[in-house]
Amino acid sequence: MLELNPKEVELAREIISHGLVKAAESLSFFMNETITLQEFDQEKHLCTPPPEINKKDQTNIQLLITKVIGELNGVCCLIFSEEEANQLRQSALPPEILNSPEMMAEMSDGILLEVDNIISASVITQFSNILKVKIHGGVPALRKVNYAELEEYIHHEISNELYLISFKTSFKSSHVSFAPEFVWLFDNSFIQNIKNLATKQEEGTN
């Protein structure tokens, strides 16, 4: 496995933070309020998997999955509790949909999928622009799982896809009960691209 030196870890932290800030901006759009991020600590979060998810007491967890396709191989998981998902629906959907049981039946999952699509793309766009790699997100998928199933999914992805690097953040809002989590898993290609960029930057300064 490739390892990052301290300078490369700092560069990775900057790139990841930049991407996640864009994700928070996109989520703010749907929540109609400023959403911020839990402070990103590379010692805790830029590490080999698996990251710990803070939803152990939840049963109907809404797990949104988007594969990263192209020159980086990875996956991101946007994780809402049932209550957080309902808060998002209430903020993002217009009254004519919220007040129509028929439309809500159609849109209830659709809005989560679209939010995931946009939030993951916000991050992927930043990674693509900064690392100069051609990547995009696949069509998102939604699974409703309990905590054990969530853990099993992440472990399965890590072992099957050989993901070696993970990072996780939580979004924060003024509502104490709204703190969705955002997990990213990448294989060696991410590390290699960080190393390539660090080398280019070093050559540029010499």
Added chain:
Amino acid sequence: MKKVLIVDDSLYMRTLINSALIATGRYEVIGQAGTGSQGIELALEHEPDLITMDNILPDMIGIDIVKELRAEGLTSKIIMVSAVGQDDVVEEGRSNGADDYLVKPFTAEILVERIDNLFA
């Protein structure tokens, strides 16, 4: 009234675009497609004044659809509406026949403003 075709796999996004355009009184949505192949079929059948085109569809990439429609001689205005916002992808969309490229998320006001500009 300008005739509009919406191509997007997200029902939420199709509803948002539809509502924003109808509210202006200047646009009539003549069709909605959730896949690329359905979008091509409706575009060639109706030859709308405007197409809003998502970039990542279950069966096709939006930029490839734009290329195909332009190769068929379709002159409709096309605005790409996508969460994919990389600089090179936006440029690729424009250089392959899209008249504009709007990155999600956006407000209804921004969408209408950008579409109005295409007909100004």
